[in-house]
Amino acid sequence: MKKILAKISWFFSKLFGRRQYTSVDQEIRRKTIISLSVFTVLLFSGYKAWMWLLEQPEDADGVERHLRKGFEANEKVFGKIFSNQHMVKTFPKSEAAEKVRVNGDVGLGEGFDYKNWVLNIQKVSGDILTVPLSDILALPKTEIIYDFKCVEGWSQVSHWAGVRFSDFVEKYNLHEEVKMGYVGMETPDAKYYVGVDMASMMHPQTLLCYEMNNDYLPLIQGYPLRLIIPVKYGIKNLKRIGNISFSNEKPRDYWAENGYDYYAGL
Numbered sequence: 001m002k003k004i005l006a007k008i009s010w011f012f013s014k015l016f017g018r019r020q021y022t023s024v025d026q027e028i029r030r031k032t033i034i035s036l037s038v039f040t041v042l043l044f045s046g047y048k049a050w051m052w053l054l055e056q057p058e059d060a061d062g063v064e065r066h067l068r069k070g071f072e073a074n075e076k077v078f079g080k081i082f083s084n085q086h087m088v089k090t091f092p093k094s095e096a097a098e099k100v101r102v103n104g105d106v107g108l109g110e111g112f113d114y115k116n117w118v119l120n121i122q123k124v125s126g127d128i129l130t131v132p133l134s135d136i137l138a139l140p141k142t143e144i145i146y147d148f149k150c151v152e153g154w155s156q157v158s159h160w161a162g163v164r165f166s167d168f169v170e171k172y173n174l175h176e177e178v179k180m181g182y183v184g185m186e187t188p189d190a191k192y193y194v195g196v197d198m199a200s201m202m203h204p205q206t207l208l209c210y211e212m213n214n215d216y217l218p219l220i221q222g223y224p225l226r227l228i229i230p231v232k233y234g235i236k237n238l239k240r241i242g243n244i245s246f247s248n249e250k251p252r253d254y255w256a257e258n259g260y261d262y263y264a265g266l
């Protein structure tokens with residue numbers, strides 16, 4: 001063993017040691033050997049790393065686990081830190097669109113019994129709290145005019161009003177509930193559903209919204225109650241809320257299931 005080590009150190013001292021060169025040829029040869037060895041080592045380690053990545057097990061949806069970890073880390077940073085700690089820019093009423101764009105009708109099917117609608121809140125105790133529209137209309141009203149953004153690439157300044165989710169929480173003593181990490185919401189028929197992190201739900205611009213342009217919401221825009229959550233893309237702004245629940249696991253989310261970022265933060 002000692003002999004081998006001595007041989008190796010002799011080789012390296014020859015290669016890198018400070019010496020007088022007898023010719024330019026020798027100097028060139030030495031530099032070529034060094035470059036070739038460095039290149040070989042880099043090539044080999046690159047190949048090894050690539051093979052290692054290929055050998056990693058895949059998730060059910062075919063995404064390499066280690067790449068997936070990268071995505072998830074990004075989601076955590078961008079979803080949690082950036083999206084819910086700032087106020088979204090607001091606009092004067094004069095800039096709000098009169099004809100508000102309509103997009104997405106999943107869960108807004110025919111046969112909705114709007115006269116008997118109530119909001120169902122699943123409490124952590126297991127009890128269900130039911131709140132009729134008249135009680136929601138009686139809570140303090142907050143308005144917002146902001147640039148609503150859809151992931152499909154359009155945006156529009158629009159004018160909404162409703163009760164802040166955080167005010168609703170106070171009014172109905174949902175203090176145990178908001179200790180949880182996420183809020184799950186779905187349409188009465190459960191066909192469209194979203195999950196939102198608690199910090200974004202408790203953001204002062206997040207509304208349980210019942211008005212657009214000083215009037216009730218049109219049916220296609222979520223009458224009687226929708227979510228307006230300016231720190232998120234349109235996909236999270238669920239129209240026609242039927243049920244609300246709380247959990248520490250991520251609630252199911254319609255567009256996350258279809259490959260979009262779970263947090264969809266702005």
Ligand SMILES: Nc1nc2c(c(=O)[nH]1)N[C@H]1C(S)=C(S)[C@@H](COP(=O)(O)O)O[C@H]1N2
Nearest residue numbers: 101102103104105106150192234237238239
């Ligand atoms: N119930 C329900 N809510 C929904 C959708 C949907 O398909 N069904 N689409 C979402 C998307 S992608 C967007 S951009 C907004 C559009 O809201 P608007 O129709 O009021 O413009 O609603 C969101 N909420």
Ligand SMILES: [Mo]
Nearest residue numbers: 150151234235
């Ligand atoms: Mo959207």
